[in-house]
Amino acid sequence: MTDTTDYAREYADALRDPEGYWQRIAQRIDWMQPPTQIRDVSFHADDFRIRWYADGVLNASVNCLDRHLPARGDRTALIFEPDDPNGEARHVTYRELHARTCRLANALRNLGVRKGDRITIYLPMIVDAVVAMLACARIGAIHSVVFGGFAPQSIADRIADCRSKLIITADEGMRGGKRIGLKANVDAALALPGTNSVETVLVVRHTGAAVAMQMPRDRWVDAVVAGQPDTCDPEPMNAEDPLFILYTSGSTGKPKGVLHTTGGYMVFASFTHERVFDLREDDIYWCTADVGWITGHSYIVYGPLANGATAVVFEGVPNHPDHSRFWRVIDKHQVTIFYTAPTAIRALMREGDAPVRAASRKSLRLLGTVGEPINPEAWRWYHDVVGDARCPVVDTWWQTETGGILIAPPIGMEAKPGSAMKPFFGVRPALVDADGKELQGEAAGNLVLKDSWPGQMRTVYGDHARFIDTYFRAYPGLYFTGDGCRRDADGDYWITGRVDDVINVSGHRIGTAEVESALVSHAKVAEAAVVGFPHDIKGQGIYAYVTLVAGQAESDALRAELIAHVRHEIGPIATPDHLQWAPGLPKTRSGKIMRRILRKIAEDAPDQLGDTSTLADPSVVDSLVRNRRGA
Ligand code: PRX
Numbered sequence: 001m002t003d004t005t006d007y008a009r010e011y012a013d014a015l016r017d018p019e020g021y022w023q024r025i026a027q028r029i030d031w032m033q034p035p036t037q038i039r040d041v042s043f044h045a046d047d048f049r050i051r052w053y054a055d056g057v058l059n060a061s062v063n064c065l066d067r068h069l070p071a072r073g074d075r076t077a078l079i080f081e082p083d084d085p086n087g088e089a090r091h092v093t094y095r096e097l098h099a100r101t102c103r104l105a106n107a108l109r110n111l112g113v114r115k116g117d118r119i120t121i122y123l124p125m126i127v128d129a130v131v132a133m134l135a136c137a138r139i140g141a142i143h144s145v146v147f148g149g150f151a152p153q154s155i156a157d158r159i160a161d162c163r164s165k166l167i168i169t170a171d172e173g174m175r176g177g178k179r180i181g182l183k184a185n186v187d188a189a190l191a192l193p194g195t196n197s198v199e200t201v202l203v204v205r206h207t208g209a210a211v212a213m214q215m216p217r218d219r220w221v222d223a224v225v226a227g228q229p230d231t232c233d234p235e236p237m238n239a240e241d242p243l244f245i246l247y248t249s250g251s252t253g254k255p256k257g258v259l260h261t262t263g264g265y266m267v268f269a270s271f272t273h274e275r276v277f278d279l280r281e282d283d284i285y286w287c288t289a290d291v292g293w294i295t296g297h298s299y300i301v302y303g304p305l306a307n308g309a310t311a312v313v314f315e316g317v318p319n320h321p322d323h324s325r326f327w328r329v330i331d332k333h334q335v336t337i338f339y340t341a342p343t344a345i346r347a348l349m350r351e352g353d354a355p356v357r358a359a360s361r362k363s364l365r366l367l368g369t370v371g372e373p374i375n376p377e378a379w380r381w382y383h384d385v386v387g388d389a390r391c392p393v394v395d396t397w398w399q400t401e402t403g404g405i406l407i408a409p410p411i412g413m414e415a416k417p418g419s420a421m422k423p424f425f426g427v428r429p430a431l432v433d434a435d436g437k438e439l440q441g442e443a444a445g446n447l448v449l450k451d452s453w454p455g456q457m458r459t460v461y462g463d464h465a466r467f468i469d470t471y472f473r474a475y476p477g478l479y480f481t482g483d484g485c486r487r488d489a490d491g492d493y494w495i496t497g498r499v500d501d502v503i504n505v506s507g508h509r510i511g512t513a514e515v516e517s518a519l520v521s522h523a524k525v526a527e528a529a530v531v532g533f534p535h536d537i538k539g540q541g542i543y544a545y546v547t548l549v550a551g552q553a554e555s556d557a558l559r560a561e562l563i564a565h566v567r568h569e570i571g572p573i574a575t576p577d578h579l580q581w582a583p584g585l586p587k588t589r590s591g592k593i594m595r596r597i598l599r600k601i602a603e604d605a606p607d608q609l610g611d612t613s614t615l616a617d618p619s620v621v622d623s624l625v626r627n628r629r630g631a
Helices: 004-016 018-026 060-064 066-072 094-110 127-139 152-162 182-190 221-225 263-276 294-306 325-333 342-349 376-386 464-472 512-520 556-569 595-602 619-626
Strands: 039-042 049-052 076-081 090-093 118-122 142-145 166-170 173-175 178-180 200-204 218-220 242-248 256-261 284-287 310-314 337-340 366-370 393-396 429-432 443-449 479-487 493-498 502-505 508-511 525-535 539-548 578-581
Touching (some): 004 018, 018 039, 060 127, 060 263, 060 294, 076 094, 076 127, 076 325, 118 152, 127 166, 152 242, 152 256, 200 221, 242 294, 256 263, 284 294, 294 310, 366 376, 376 393, 443 493, 464 479, 493 502, 502 525, 502 539, 512 539, 512 556, 539 556, 556 578, 595 619
Parallel strands (some): 076 310, 118 142, 118 166, 142 242, 166 200, 284 310, 284 337, 366 393
Antiparallel strands (some): 039 049, 076 090, 242 256, 443 479
């Protein structure tokens, strides 16, 4: 996207002839057999299909590694920046990354892993995490990366859902100077029901801590890769063969396994990475996400490596050892493109400009954000202070389900603080009202997509009906994003946030149902309802209403115990920010909890409760309002 008219022309081209456009774009990656069938799509439930490049054959790891070896094998693929700023930063070349990937891939094959097997990866932000993903891709195993902040129960649920055969973890992780017992969490997960599919646990030696090894199940990675050849025949993969599963929260039930396939995903991740970030040959690119999220998959691993870029892998956190860490790392590695989340920007903005000014940031050329709506104030600070008012800011809207960026400001177009602006090439957003009627021009409504793009998820692992029900039933023939959105008179899009029961906490999706089920799994809890509320730093916080079992006394100690219980069941990211005792919950006469009312109370807007006359017992509302957080 070089200038505004170029954007408009290319956007129109892609819509006029999607087949021709996406066939051309597919040539950016290496195919063992180039596709002749480009797209085959229907969003209608009775005739449903999403297939891209269906007769193409390729291997994702070959695209990320082998094809760079002849001309740029000695170029740095990854720069590892450890948690400890005094630790050793390491440059890993494409040649070295290739050799390490092949050795692990050979070891996995020796351990009996075959195409289609599921492998769970539970690692910190270290180079081994990238190696593990690529080694799976090399042999056609489907990886399921579980964020290192998830607790044993969450790991176990994800293992059980996809019946993983093998887990790759580390002795410990390091974050902000604190050790995280990853292997211990895996041990605890494997003691839980439903995890007996796991035959082998491979352990990366990272901090060197002593960990319990349970033979013959547990093996050190350095031991199994020792003596393995540093080449490995890549598994030929059909474009529609699965590449990975990534679990994400929805409005109901347990997290769902979002499944991405190989061909379309690789084309879309690499293409969007190049065009949205205006990638150039000498860029040093840094995305601060974790590989446990989709942003890490598409824009630390698959997109940048397929493009032969140099990417920073950062193990640490923005506020350790102080609030200048991001900016010092930018100077240290001469980062040119920096991609982070609004929550990090807001947290750092609160510390003032001095920590930013402590670093020069001269190398920076472009800034990006992702994960949640960015408020204009934070956008301006990012642009004016971090970017010294000379770097464009790209606010990128997308989802785990979309595989890559769908809405972002075209390079060269004047940005509007807080707007993700224009659809990417080939992407057809629309706004609909509650009845599914498409809204034209300047409007606000629910954001849908009218047609497919190559990086779209293909199914919910093991539950195709849930895939169709979740995304294609609300508005037949359209993909429903779950987001609310406004379009202004210039046709620019402004995402306003989730309209379903998903809370976006610091850019991480948490389903209200997950937190509720963690709460009610505590013996003293009879019932729980969870909603989001506006939070200065996190975007949204978690607000829990809890009704205790009869005879149990409310106390601050019990409140702390319940909050700790959620943390223990799901992980720190799901920790409720506020827990209010609810002698009763507002329910309709048919027993449905009226979340709209609970949201307004949590927002401290008791004058906007709306009609409460349909409640079975309207009096419960008065007591909730009286005891609300803001009261
Ligand atoms: O609500 C939108 C919000 O994050 C959701 C997707 O979350 P997840 O699947 O975890 O992926 C996050 C990283 C791609 C969306 O439904 N979201 C993401 N990016 C933006 C955003 N909201 C507003 N502006 C964005 N740029």
